[in-house]
Amino acid sequence: MKRIVFLNSCPVWGGGEKWTFTTARLLNQDPAYDIYIAAGSETELFKRAKNAGIKTEAVEIRSGISVLNPFKSKRFIDFLKKKNIDIMFLNMSQDLKFGGITGKIAGLDRIIYRRGSAIPIKNRFYNKYLLKDCVTDIIANSRATKDTILKNTSQWLSEDKITIIYNGINLSKIDKAGEEAINLHEEFKISQDKVIIANIGRLNYQKGHEFLLKAAAIIKEKRNDFVILIIGSGEREQELKKLAREYNVSNNIIFTGFRDDIYKILPGIDFLLHTARWEGFGFVIAEAMAASKPVVSTDVSNISELITDGENGFLAEAENSEDIARQTIKMIDLERDARLKMGKKGREYVENNFVLDKMNEGLKELINNFE
Structure with missing residues (x-):
């Protein structure tokens, strides 16, 4: 032993x-x-x-x-x-x-x-x-x-x-949690016409939330049919809430705090938005893909080992809020069936590799x- x-x-x-x-x-x-x-x-x-x-x-x-x-x-x-x-x-x-x-x-x-x-x-x-x-x-x-x-x-x-x-990735755990999916529209009082985007991770420097918030402000200039759930806790929480107010996107951003039921949340989102400055693997990206969700992510570190641009998600330039906004709008603009197809390809990639x-x-x- x-x-x-x-x-x-x-x-x-x-x-x-x-x-x-x-x-x-x-x-x-x-x-x-x-x-x-x-x-x-x-x-x-x-x-x-x-x-x-x-x-x-x-x-x-x-x-x-x-x-x-x-x-x-x-x-x-x-x-x-x-x-x-x-x-x-x-x-x-x-x-x-x-x-x-x-x-x-x-x-x-x-x-x-x-x-x-x-x-x-x-x-x-x-x-x-x-x-x-x-x-x-x-x-x-x-x-x-x-x-x-x-x-x-x-x-x-x-x-x-x-x-x-x-x-x-524990696929069976993700699939089982999917059977007990949380109704995000009800829990967070989000109207049915809103696209629900999730950002999941610690609220720290690495995750680049300031680029996400600025991107949200850019997106809001063109459309207002989206809500971003920022899921996680960390030392930057108050700073980021203040920044959301300064960018006038507080109505589009929900800070959920730390959640231990991510797998039950994933089925209810339309896609994941990841804005990190760097990663080692991008665990949450693989988890979202396993839940058949497409991803918009900054193209850092190994992320291109997970996401093939245009197939199972879109890649944006790191630390570039304009490009993050552009790729996010591109994902929002996709027909629902096209997003589902992207999500399915992501699931297949996880099944074959992770x-x-x-x-x-x-x-x-x-x-x-x-x-």
Whole structure:
């Protein structure tokens, strides 16, 4: 039996936390693995792990120098040794620092860093030490992510250390939730003649919500038959609400806050609008496609690995509100049957490339290819 811990210190719920939870729960169903999730005790990930019957370990890690806190480090090393952990998965950069060093001291067989963001790794001495001497394997969640990992590190980091494993989508869960779809017109009091657009993600700098709001203002100059649900929470919430007022689009924007019923929301939208500055995989895009919804997205990082422009969605130039508005209007203008056809193609693409079983097989092959 392999004993595995997933270390994820992110304080909020997002794509990386969804991946951690989904992967840990999958492996936890296999008696060949003994699974733990190590996370902050007040995080959504920790709570979901407990509710799912996954063993947990409370680890409070903050960015900066606190990742080297000797008392926290010793406590975690003691946990790793006491539970005879063989393999540790790391998610965030602060997890890489804290988990890479503690895992090496504890003598783990495998330390696997999962890179979910297509941002180049800085060529710093500590990254060289962590990735060469502490980490045994790296998972990239897309070709774009792999390329950015190597952009500044190719002189000293072996490409063979990196394995691409795409995120897996639970199609049966999406289909089941579709049977209990939320009536968005009723819940949010949206008139039947409005096109419902969803934007889903943390309210942070990466997701580029200011470009979405400016695009909404541009669209409103031409038409007023749309509502955008901004689904998520984060540090920019008040700033973005103020910006919506300044752009005079408050009547077209609904901030829903964090929702844990996204799969029940997806059937009720007409399409997804994604305006990120960068992505690693774009989990929510694949989820919308799995729910047979077309997507308008900025053409960043790996998104073109998901969306074929004009087939299952439209691609817009990143950080360009005018182009985002143009592509969004193009989607609104499509006949309903044309949008349904796009959504169907998206579903087929997910079925062929991003199902949960494929991800599970790739992970197990990586885990077990080491004795």
